[in-house]
Amino acid sequence: MEHIIKAILPPKRPNGKTVVVFEDGRTRKYLPQTVQDQGLYPGRCLSESELSALEEANSALSAKQRAVRIISASAVSKGDLQRRLTQKGENPEDAKNAVEWLSDLNLLDDAETARQIVSRGVARGYGAERIRQMLYEKRIPRQYWEEALETMPDMSEALMTFLEKRLGAEPDEKQVRSAAAAAIRRGYTWSQVREALEKLQAE
Numbered sequence: 001m002e003h004i005i006k007a008i009l010p011p012k013r014p015n016g017k018t019v020v021v022f023e024d025g026r027t028r029k030y031l032p033q034t035v036q037d038q039g040l041y042p043g044r045c046l047s048e049s050e051l052s053a054l055e056e057a058n059s060a061l062s063a064k065q066r067a068v069r070i071i072s073a074s075a076v077s078k079g080d081l082q083r084r085l086t087q088k089g090e091n092p093e094d095a096k097n098a099v100e101w102l103s104d105l106n107l108l109d110d111a112e113t114a115r116q117i118v119s120r121g122v123a124r125g126y127g128a129e130r131i132r133q134m135l136y137e138k139r140i141p142r143q144y145w146e147e148a149l150e151t152m153p154d155m156s157e158a159l160m161t162f163l164e165k166r167l168g169a170e171p172d173e174k175q176v177r178s179a180a181a182a183a184i185r186r187g188y189t190w191s192q193v194r195e196a197l198e199k200l201q202a203e
Helices: 032-037 048-073 078-087 092-104 110-123 128-137 142-149 156-167 173-185 190-202
Strands: 003-009 018-022 027-030
Touching: 018 032, 027 032, 027 048, 032 048, 048 078, 048 092, 078 092, 110 128, 110 142, 128 142, 156 173, 156 190, 173 190
Parallel strands: none
Antiparallel strands: 003 018, 018 027
């Protein structure tokens, strides 16, 4: 079966897709780069295999372009990037290939991403346990966790500051329990929280 292109309509908005109209009335949306790379033009006749190859090329390019946009916006691990691509509707195989493509270009580095996540957690005043949770959520392979966590500074002052803000001048027992629970949710251990509370009480 042959598929003859009747018209090619440019995108209606920036970063939009080109609409390819076939003589049988069907329409398909492709990335402008796909249209250019595949040499599409009105009057061109595509065989069934050529149309299938066109669809595959457009799908692969879509995953790559989306992957580039994601890593340009934030640091992500390989696993997290692949998950986000498939969640956005990209073909799972194309998502996997896009991640491998960026890895080959040295644009994805799980060890560096782990260090950035730890740095972000430190800036927010989190304890080690909360930062471990962040590494897990971002799908950082565990072999990079400890090396990244070794870059953490002593967070005892951050914990003290957090508790001071929560407790005020003369806290009652309920406020102390609430502040301790909040600190534990931020990733501090009970022993760290207890030590900080004892120091505040002494002061």
